[in-house]
Amino acid sequence: MTGRVTGKVALITGAARGQGRSHAVQLAREGADIIAVDYLTSFDTVSYPMATQEDQRQTVKEVEALGRRILTIQADVRDEAAMRQAVADGVAEFGKIDVVVANAGICAIAKDQPLQAWVDVSGVNLGGVLNTLNAAIPHLGAGASLVVTGSLAALSKDGPSSEPGGVAYTWAKRTLVSLVHDLAVVLAPHSIRLNGVHPSNCNTDMLHHEAMYQTFRPDLEHPTREDATEAFPVLHAIPVPWVEPADVSQVIVFLASDESRYITGQFINCDAGGHLKV
16 A cells, blocks of 8 residues: 555654654655654663764655655754744745654663653653644644654553653653543644554664663673563563564554544554553
């Protein structure tokens, strides 16, 4: 199936790599032009590095190879003014925005964290989503679709860790559930939809670093990717260690397209049945 979002313009945060790049590429493959926003700056409280300029260039390369246009913007989703400017720049370039994917997120789970980890993670994972949606909403018309990235952690009793950043991650993702429900009510009379996706462990940089491996293999001092891969399937009903970014992107495209024109205020779990075990 192709052309499901032909003629649409999609703004995606966290688009330089991982799930964000995958969403950009899949939406472009289905006919959309892309506004790709990313911070491209690392956090002292996060154990893995953020995306780079080179990562962003790769996203551009992959989108343009599909014959679609792409505008890249470096902006911090925590900065309300920066996100308003990003949206304004996107509208100036393409004339409109039809799809918003509030995807940018970080996870801080290392041991002995400072309280700044709570500030950073909550600022990106909840504040950044609010800033993205609020900046875009005044520019949207009937038929527009907004999608936020949640997490299986939102449905779990326990989050990825009891450290400040881990608690902030779970709290922010849980709070997105009520945000999607309540804001969808506000947007529905304008024929604008808002939904979300709850991925499980996804095969990206957020998953593949030693602090995450230690969460799943606390019995080892320095667990490897192979060590953690043995433990990852414990989250899932389907016995796989993770889902791929492309799996999540298929849900994003469905929610962005007119195929889902009467679906709003909901989350779809792309989690290998992980929600069945919580």
